[in-house]
Amino acid sequence: MAQATRLRFIPTLAASLVVLVATLPNAALASGEQVRIAIDVPYEPFVYRTPSGQLEGFEIDLGNELCKRAQLDCSWVEQGWDGIIPGLLSRKYDAILSSMAITAERKQQVLFSDPYYNTPSVWIALRGTQVDLDDKASLKGKTVGVQRGTIRDVYITEYYGDVMQVRRYGSSQEVANDLKAGRLDFAFEDYPIAHDAFDFQSSDAPFEQFGPDISTPTSIFGEGAAIAFRPRDEALAEKFNQALEEVNADGTFKALMERYFDYDLSVNAED
Amino acid sequence: MDLAWLDFQGYGPRLIEGGWLTLRVAVLSMVIALLLGMFTASAKLSSSALLKGVATFYTTVIRGVPDLVLMMLLFYGGQIGVNMLTDYLYDATGGRIDWFIDIDAFTAGVITIGFIFGAYMAETFRGAFMAVDAGQMEAARAYGMSPLKAFQRVRFPLMMRHALPGLGNNWMVLLKTTALVSIIGLTDMVRVADEATKATHQPFLFLLPVALGYLAIASLSELLFQWLTRRYSVGFTEAND
Amino acid sequence: MEQLNQAIIDLLSGNEIFTANTLDIYWEGLVNTVHLVFVSLLIGILLAVPLAILRGSRFAIIKWPIWCYTYVFRATPLLIQLYLAYYGFAFVPGVRDTWIWFFVEEPIYPALFAFTLNTAAYTTEIFHGAIKSTPRGEVEAARAYGMSRALTIRRIVLPSAFRRALPAYGNEVIFMLHASAIASVVTIMDLTGAAYYVYARFYAPFTAFIFVALLYMVLSFGIQAIFRGLERWLLAHLRPAG
Numbered sequence: 001m002a003q004a005t006r007l008r009f010i011p012t013l014a015a016s017l018v019v020l021v022a023t024l025p026n027a028a029l030a031s032g033e034q035v036r037i038a039i040d041v042p043y044e045p046f047v048y049r050t051p052s053g054q055l056e057g058f059e060i061d062l063g064n065e066l067c068k069r070a071q072l073d074c075s076w077v078e079q080g081w082d083g084i085i086p087g088l089l090s091r092k093y094d095a096i097l098s099s100m101a102i103t104a105e106r107k108q109q110v111l112f113s114d115p116y117y118n119t120p121s122v123w124i125a126l127r128g129t130q131v132d133l134d135d136k137a138s139l140k141g142k143t144v145g146v147q148r149g150t151i152r153d154v155y156i157t158e159y160y161g162d163v164m165q166v167r168r169y170g171s172s173q174e175v176a177n178d179l180k181a182g183r184l185d186f187a188f189e190d191y192p193i194a195h196d197a198f199d200f201q202s203s204d205a206p207f208e209q210f211g212p213d214i215s216t217p218t219s220i221f222g223e224g225a226a227i228a229f230r231p232r233d234e235a236l237a238e239k240f241n242q243a244l245e246e247v248n249a250d251g252t253f254k255a256l257m258e259r260y261f262d263y264d265l266s267v268n269a270e271d
Numbered sequence: 272m273d274l275a276w277l278d279f280q281g282y283g284p285r286l287i288e289g290g291w292l293t294l295r296v297a298v299l300s301m302v303i304a305l306l307l308g309m310f311t312a313s314a315k316l317s318s319s320a321l322l323k324g325v326a327t328f329y330t331t332v333i334r335g336v337p338d339l340v341l342m343m344l345l346f347y348g349g350q351i352g353v354n355m356l357t358d359y360l361y362d363a364t365g366g367r368i369d370w371f372i373d374i375d376a377f378t379a380g381v382i383t384i385g386f387i388f389g390a391y392m393a394e395t396f397r398g399a400f401m402a403v404d405a406g407q408m409e410a411a412r413a414y415g416m417s418p419l420k421a422f423q424r425v426r427f428p429l430m431m432r433h434a435l436p437g438l439g440n441n442w443m444v445l446l447k448t449t450a451l452v453s454i455i456g457l458t459d460m461v462r463v464a465d466e467a468t469k470a471t472h473q474p475f476l477f478l479l480p481v482a483l484g485y486l487a488i489a490s491l492s493e494l495l496f497q498w499l500t501r502r503y504s505v506g507f508t509e510a511n512d
Numbered sequence: 513m514e515q516l517n518q519a520i521i522d523l524l525s526g527n528e529i530f531t532a533n534t535l536d537i538y539w540e541g542l543v544n545t546v547h548l549v550f551v552s553l554l555i556g557i558l559l560a561v562p563l564a565i566l567r568g569s570r571f572a573i574i575k576w577p578i579w580c581y582t583y584v585f586r587a588t589p590l591l592i593q594l595y596l597a598y599y600g601f602a603f604v605p606g607v608r609d610t611w612i613w614f615f616v617e618e619p620i621y622p623a624l625f626a627f628t629l630n631t632a633a634y635t636t637e638i639f640h641g642a643i644k645s646t647p648r649g650e651v652e653a654a655r656a657y658g659m660s661r662a663l664t665i666r667r668i669v670l671p672s673a674f675r676r677a678l679p680a681y682g683n684e685v686i687f688m689l690h691a692s693a694i695a696s697v698v699t700i701m702d703l704t705g706a707a708y709y710v711y712a713r714f715y716a717p718f719t720a721f722i723f724v725a726l727l728y729m730v731l732s733f734g735i736q737a738i739f740r741g742l743e744r745w746l747l748a749h750l751r752p753a754g
Binding site: 332334335336337338339340341343344347348351443447448449450451453454461464465468469472473474475478479481482485486489490 | 584586587588589590591592595596599600603686689690691692693694697704707708711717718721722724725728729732733
């Protein structure tokens with residue numbers, strides 16, 4: 001009877017809600033055994049997603065290796081850069097392994113491991129662009145792209161925010177795309193990211209680096225990239241430091257690095 | 272026939288998974304919105320000043336703030352709020368209740384969208400409740416039906432006829448709002464298409480099929496609502512409308 | 513007043529979020545949001561009026577394309593329309609040498625393009641509904657007075673349809689304000705973009721997002737009040753006497 005089905009509408013609705021909520025992924029209470037590591041994707045070649053959805057890259061390999069050494073059961077959590085520190089502090093995950101530079105400002109919020117790589121930042125523009133970074137008047141009205149909330153965002157905002165138009169993007173990939181499309185005059189990027197996106201050192205690439213490598217002031221650029229933890233998780237940080245020391249000592253780090261880079265980005269590299 | 276293009280440069284399977292996620296988010300948040308809307312409408316029509324006040328506050332705030340801002344507030348700020356609650360429980364019970372409740376992107380998305388559309392549904396239901404002839408309810412009560420039974424057998428089926436056009440409308444808007452979950456990091460079909468666009472520089476190849484996906488879902492739901500409208504209009508002729 | 517000022521200064525001095533710098537960013541965001549919404553609504557309504565009239569045409573060749581346009585734009589998410597406008601032309605080879613590039617280079621133009629077409633689709637349907645519900649008698653009376661078809665539309669149909677469309681159009685304006693929050697995904701520093709920036713910089717989700725939520729709420733209620741006033745003024749003849 002039609003009427004009989006009609007009056008079950010509300011109980012059915014309520015029951016389906018209960019069932020559906022019960023099947024929500026990850027809504028379950030977390031157990032303490034595993035370590036969840038957050039990473040901002042994509043940041044090629046450190047991390048990227050293949051078309052089929054697989055996470056790959058230098059930091060994925062490095063992180064997995066460190067977890068194996070420290071005998072931790074790790075899982076990766078994809079998290080946009082904007083919310084990566086609040087997410088750690090609110091315990092959505094236990095560590096950030098995502099090219100995060102050690103800065104004084106961040107040190108007030110999180111605990112850092114030892115640094116595992118250190119690279120400068122670089123300016124990129126169309127080949128042949130005439131720019132004088134010291135002549136601020138000539139930069140007036142130019143647009144520069146950076147990833148929002150990064151050390152490069154802080155630097156550009158502080159030193160060039162008054163003359164240039166700063167466009168802040170959610171990911172470094174979007175910065176590269178818009179420079180290639182011609183929407184930006186300059187991009188200010190992490191060296192390995194720019195190297196991968198623009199291949200700027202080969203002489204026939206359409207984009208090139210201008211100006212020197214930038215890694216000062218240290219108060220903004222920090223002392224290299226490290227893994228971040230909640231301040232009270234000192235034991236966990238110690239485990240990762242131990243593992244980092246091991247992979248550095250036995251050459252595993254170097255081997256991993258050479259798989260993705262043809263230059264040295266380790267902390268004590270001489271350049 | 273060459274079907275290789277269906278692979279979408281390797282993104283095909285994930286686009287379909289994304290479509291499935293879009294549907295799940297939409298249906299789940301619709302269920303929450305319906306329940307919340309029903310409660311809120313009842314609260315607005317109740318004689319309690321407190322209930323009325325809370326319901327009015329809820330619908331007013333929701334209609335003043337963009338969906339995206341509410342979603343970010345809940346996704347980014349909600350976790351901190353929930354943690355404060357569980358931390359309090361931990362302290363209050365001397366550590367016996369040690370919970371961590373993860374507000375992931377899926378939960379945040381579903382709850383926010385359900386919460387937002389609950390406010391719109393409340394208006395739809397309120398109008399529909401008021402459109403039901405009071406005599407019908409009085410007759411039901413006179414027959415000795417309990418208030419709950421009278422609601423189920425009389426008020427609910429009668430008001431559905433008035434509520435359906437509004438429900439259909441809200442569902443269409445809700446469906447499109449699910450696209451926003453891609454911004455807080457859920458891999459729905461918009462997010463997959465966006466990711467593929469940025470990686471391959473072929474916006475039309477990925478964004479147009481996703482737009483077609485939304486068109487298809489919208490058109491199918493339109494048929495469903497037409498069928499429901501016919502069903503709940505049984506016994507009413509056009510002239511009565 | 514003195515005390516209040518002092519209280520505010522005390523409140524502000526203790527935080528690093530609401531500094532002159534970030535308030536500046538919020539202000540820029542407010543200006544951009546209002547600008548974006550206002551311009552797209554204005555062009556949208558200019559497009560929608562003729563489209564709504566033509567949408568009721570007797571000729572299928574005029575009627576159907578407009579129906580298709582409004583259906584597609586109303587059935588797909590604005591976010592996809594925005595992505596298509598922003599990325600659609602940017603990667604086409606050689607586009608930089610054409611006049612289209614002018615509209616692609618600055619992110620505000622693709623956003624305006626998408627928003628305008630979107631609101632025009634909704635507004636067309638709102639006006640079309642209002643025109644359709646014009647009482648037959650009004651039109652017949654106008655024709656009996658010897659008014660031409662065009663004059664009837666201009667003098668009788670449109671003024672009365674505008675009044676009937678007012679409440680629905682008020683909702684559309686608020687929807688557009690809320691929808692404009694997605695402009696921040698294509699680097700436009702609107703209100704939401706400003707909140708995003710402050711959030712990413714100071715890791716304070718509550719402060720950043722609640723503050724803009726309040727700003728949006730003030731804007732929404734302002735718009736609502738304006739439309740209520742307009743309705744009271746323009747629909748005065750429909751109010752019950754006494």
